[in-house]
Amino acid sequence: MNVRQWSRDLVMGARFAVTGGREGWVRLLLTGVGVGLGVALLLVTTSIPNLLSARQETEDARTDYTFSQQTMPKADDTLLVATMSTTYRDQDIRGRMLEPEGERAPVPPGVSALPKTGEMVVSPALDRLLKSDDGKLLRERLPYRTAGTIGESGLLGPQELTYYVGGEGLASRMNNGTISRIDAFRSPHQSSDPLDPVLVLLILVIFVVLLLPVGVFIAAAVRFGGERRDRRLAALRLVGADGRMTRRIAAGEAVAGAIVGLAFGAGFFLVGRQLVAKVEVWGESVFPSQLSPSPALAALIALAVPAAAVAVTLFALRGVVIEPLGVVRAGRPPRRRLWWRLLLPLGGAALLAPMIGKGSDGGDFNQYMVIGGVLLLLVGVTALLPWLVETVVARLGAGAVSWQLAVRRLQLSSGTAARMVNGIAVAVAGAIALQMLFAGASGAFTKSTGKDVTRAQMEVSVPKGLSLREMDRRLTDTRSVRHTVPLSNVTVGDRRTDPELVSDVSVGDCAALRELAKLPSCEDGDVFAVRGAQDDTDGPALTKAGRTVYLDPGWDGDAVKSHTLAYTVPRDVKPAVTRKDPTGWERGGLLLTEGAVPEKAAQALWSTVYVQIDTSDPDAYDLVRNTVAKADPLANPMTWSASDQSKEFASIRTGLFVGATCVLFLIGASLLVSQLEQLRDRRKLLSALVAFGTxxxxxxxxxxxxxALPIVIGLVLATVVGLVLGVILLRMAAIDMGVDWLSVASMAGSGAVVVLLVTALSLPPLLRLLRPDGLRTE
Structure with missing residues (x-):
């Protein structure tokens, strides 16, 4: 058949789609909306590379640190930058204090001029928070006058909380590690380590799992109104069209729906892009300008969606015989064959099998085999589900009238029911597999901090110029602080410079020292030699009675520090047995009560307060942060947690949650459109039943x-396939196998909740259809 004939028939099909009266327009509208939702999500996906690139460029442009070991000399174009980042009610706030050292000092992106001392420029989101009632405690921590806002070029997203404040006197504090001198805001361009192969595997599986349901929904949407379309094609046969021509006309109708879907998708995307600035998902937000699809990928979508519509339509008509007097599909369809449907998941498992165990030795996973294997396993769900639904409903029968009506309808059109469930089943199967992989991999990327969060929840480093006693008093007077452990520390060695033997000296009152060791008795003025610390190999030699040691010795050939002090271990030093301190560290060396500390040693000590708070008070953490900020704006108390997770792993997990949220929305919207299309298709049948008194x-x-019946069958199949895929992925990553049944149940339950919600939303239009006047026709 020549191209001209194909084109003519496709155009004729498209004309039928747009000139079919009200019914045709409704069918085209439903198809367009269904396809459009999928296209919109595909456009969002194609925007991800540009989004990540734009965010990285912004991050590089505002970078205010260097990896150089040498401090840059002061000049007319240098700027001192101090880190002032903080946390407010689990929201991270990026903060910097800036002090120009000349007229040509650099200005951060998004800021027109450097703020003056005591002034700050803030992001719009932080400005809103500070002005709101919810920002009362934060206003106490940032008591600066707002002089302006940061522009888009200096922010990662519209909901980011960040600020710059003008400061002074930073040069005298440059040795504390949080202050840098720069002459430009730019990235140091340090090469990053390659991602762990297991993280690469996670990323690949996430993209497949999130995008495959989109393709399934698009394929289902182009088949809306299939039965009515086939009856129209039978009428064309009656006026002389042959079988091949009717299929090409059907393909033309599908192309028309796909093109309308592309238009809807572009519209949904443009509207959503404008609204995205107001939304924050899992702590992430983006600017509309960052969501820009790659032209090449957008063109690929514009070509692939109509092509897929034609392919799906022709595939759906492969077993349908359209005759001039009707459609053979109206009779009992032949039983579906199982053998070829099993080949898909078996082929997927065969592709993944050679990579089992590669995660144990840092080996790379073949990306094409991973994508192909996961695709085949999940596509196997869509192939097996129609056969499984048909097999199960064929054995159902007796029951209430509503049950019999439902079962008979499913027996006559199980394929339609399976198509509606395919997308949710694929999404649930992929989610279960991902949940298993994430749960298994979390152990490898989550490390215990060793901190005892039952003894303290925060750690405050005491700034120079403020006494430990004063900081401890301020913290003790803070609401919701239950207990504090104030301690000071210094290194001790056997020589003034470059010592061979090194240990520690800890200073505190008797209550604080009992947090570090088991003391026989304690009074102010006592000194204790600690034994039993696992890593303190030099401590026993340095803590012998009468030995002279040196507090805070110099290193690497440096000159002797002015405060390096010789100290003689007293003859009455008492023995003590170490115990883990709140940080999980077994301290050795010497323990000195405050009365035993030489007066000249005070400037060599660095001090810390461990804080135990009332965690039932939601403001407890912020009250401590406010207390510390009043003492020193550059001090940032550390919040403890029992474990610490890899930033890359946490970022991938956040990306999964954001993507899953979008896919769940697509699932719900597409299912609702599909449900409404099926109700419209059965309008006359339902009206007839009502007219007969049902x-x-x-x-x-x-x-x-x-x-409910196809959903239950689909979720059971999805659970089985998801578990199989999850086990294979765990074996590939060389992770001990284990099934978190609660997570599996939650994944399946989330799919069921989406379907129940869609069913509830479809009840009002169903009740409107249940009227005898629905039999009226024109």
Whole structure:
């Protein structure tokens, strides 16, 4: 058949789609909306590379540190930058204090001029938070006058909380490690380590799992109104069209729906892009300008969606015989074959099998084999589900009238029911596999901090110029602080410079020292030699009675520090047995009560307060942060946690949650459109049943059963396939196998909740259809 004939038939099909009267327009609209939702999500996906690139460029442009070991000399174009980042009610806030050292000092991106001392420029989101009632405690921590806002070029997203404040006197504090001198805001361009192969595997599987349901929904949307279309094609046969021509006309109708879907998708994307600035998902937000699809990928979508519509339509008509007097599909369809459907998941498992165990030795996973294997396993769900639904419903029968109506409808059109469930089943299967992989991999990327969060929840480093006693008093007077452990520390060695033997000296009152060791008795002025610390190999030699040691010795050939002090271990030093301190560290060396510390040693000590708070008070952490900020704006108390997770792993998990949220929205919207299309297709049948006296409650229950039965079957199949895929992925990553059944149940339950919600939303239009006047026709 020549191209001209194909083109003519496709155009004719498209004309039928747009000139079919009200019914045709409704069918085209439903198809367009269904396809459009999928296209919109595909456009968002194609925007991800540009989004990541834009965010990285912004991050590089505002970078205010260097990896150089040498401090840059002061000049007319240098700027001192101090880190002032903080946390407010689990929200991270990026903060910097800036002090120009000349007229040509650099200005951070998004800021027109450097703020003056005591002034700050803030992001719009932080400005809103500070002005709101919820920002009362934060206003106490940032008591600066707002002089302006940061522009888009200096922010990662519209909801980011960040600020710059003008400061002074930073040069005298440059040795504390949080202050840098720069002459430009730029990235140091340090090469980053390659991602762990297991993280690469996670990323590949996430993309497949999130995008495959989109393709399934698009394929289902282009088949809306399939039965009515086939009856129209039978009428074309009656006026002289042959079988091949009718298929090409059907393909033309599908192309028209796909093109309308592309238009809807572009519209949904443009509207959503403008609204995205107001939304924050899992702590992430983006600017509309950052969501820009790659032109090449957008063109690929524009070509692939109509091509897929044609392919799906022709595939759906492969077993349908359209004759001039009707459609053979109206009779009992032949039983579906199982053998070829099993080949898909078996082929997927065969592709993944050679990579089992590669995660144990840092080996690389073949990306094409991973994508192909996961695709085949999940596509196997869509192939097996129609056969499984048909097999199960064929054995169902007796029951209430609503049950019988539902079962009979499913027996006559199990394929339609399976198509509706395919997308949710694929999404649940992929989510279960991902949940298993994430749960298994979390152990490798989550490390215990060793900190005892039952003894303290925060750690405050005491700034120079403020005494430990004063900081401890301020913290003790803070609301919701239950207990504090104030301690000072210094290194001790056997020589003034470059010592061979090194240990520690800890200073505190008797209560604080009992947090570090088991003391026989304690009074102010006592000195203790600690034994039993696992890593303190030099301590026993340095803590012998009468030995002279040196507090805070110099290193690497440096000159002797002015405060390096010789100290003689007293003859009455008492023995003590170490115990883990709140940080999980077994301290050795010497323990000195405050009365035993030489006066000249005070400037060599660095001090810390461990804080135990009342965690039932939601403001407890912020009250401590406010207390510390009043003492020193550059001090940032550390919040403890029992474990610490890899930033890359946490970022991938956040990306999964964001993507899963978008896919769940797509699932719900597409299922609702599909449900409305099926109700519209059965309008006359439902009206006829009402006219014969069938109760509306019975019909509503029958529709619920028609939805619930395929969903239950689909979720069971999805659980099995998801578990199989999860086990294979765990073996590939060389992770001990284990199934978190609660997570599996939650994944399946989330799919069921989406379907129940869609069913509930479809009940009002169903009740409007259950009227005898629905039999009226024109």
């Amino acid at each position: 109760r509306r409650r019975t019909l509503a229950l029958s529709v619920l059963w028609q939805t």
